[in-house]
Amino acid sequence: MAIYLVVSGELSSQNLAGEGNSNLSKKKNYCEGGINIYRLDHPIYSYYLQYYDEYKKLENNFFRGINFKYYFGKNAFRCNFDYYKEVVHVSYDESFKEGVSKTGILNVGYQRLLRKARFSPYVFTDLSYAYSEENGMRAGYIYLFNYIGYQNRTYHLKTSSFGISPGLGLRYNPVKSIVLGVETNILYSFSFQRDVKGDKKTYESRRLIANPVQATLGFIF
Numbered sequence: 498m499a500i501y502l503v504v505s506g507e508l509s510s511q512n513l514a515g516e517g518n519s520n521l522s523k524k525k526n527y528c529e530g531g532i533n534i535y536r537l538d539h540p541i542y543s544y545y546l547q548y549y550d551e552y553k554k555l556e557n558n559f560f561r562g563i564n565f566k567y568y569f570g571k572n573a574f575r576c577n578f579d580y581y582k583e584v585v586h587v588s589y590d591e592s593f594k595e596g597v598s599k600t601g602i603l604n605v606g607y608q609r610l611l612r613k614a615r616f617s618p619y620v621f622t623d624l625s626y627a628y629s630e631e632n633g634m635r636a637g638y639i640y641l642f643n644y645i646g647y648q649n650r651t652y653h654l655k656t657s658s659f660g661i662s663p664g665l666g667l668r669y670n671p672v673k674s675i676v677l678g679v680e681t682n683i684l685y686s687f688s689f690q691r692d693v694k695g696d697k698k699t700y701e702s703r704r705l706i707a708n709p710v711q712a713t714l715g716f717i718f
Contacts, residue, residue, distance in 0.1 A: 596633015
């Protein structure tokens with residue numbers, strides 16, 4: 498009897514730590530909706546594309562989006578929307594640019610759980626579309642009879658971007674209806690940008706960028 502109790506206790510402990518205690522292990526189909534509580538990524542959808550190399554920096558973003566997932570077994574359809582509004586101030590080549598940028602980003606994709614447990618790693622691939630508008634003032638070079646000077650001008654940038662982003666994630670299910678998630682991805686994007694108040698030229702850009710961290714809080718229903 499003593500041996501049986503010891504073995505039974507060990508098995509119960511393993512179940513609590515592993516798949517047997519997962520609140521999701523018995524559910525086949527369910528929905529999950531939540532908020533994007535934190536992102537550490539690049540501001541890739543604003544600024545002048547032709548000067549992008551001068552703005553390669555990471556930014557902290559909090560509570561800027563929502564997400565939804567529909568699970569069927571270990572598979573899931575996922576969608577995510579983020580909205581950014583920020584004040585821009587950039588200096589380059591003794592010039593400057595300052596304004597306000599507004600960006601919406603929509604991601605739609607597929608996710609596959611590698612296991613169904615309290616801690617569940619997963620892989621995913623998203624298709625993304627982003628639209629950004631930025632208005633402000635900039636100073637640029639002017640040439641007049643071999644004299645180089647500066648002139649302040651208003652600008653209005655419109656940018657459309659298309660991309661694909663494979664990535665990895667880990668979700669944690671602490672209680673029955675709450676899920677915490679963290680993921681990382683690499684984004685390949687193709688962008689078109691036009692200054693409708695400036696030279697009215699369309700600039701194109703292709704980029705491969707790593708977005709290190711996104712943290713989410715989800716609710717199962």
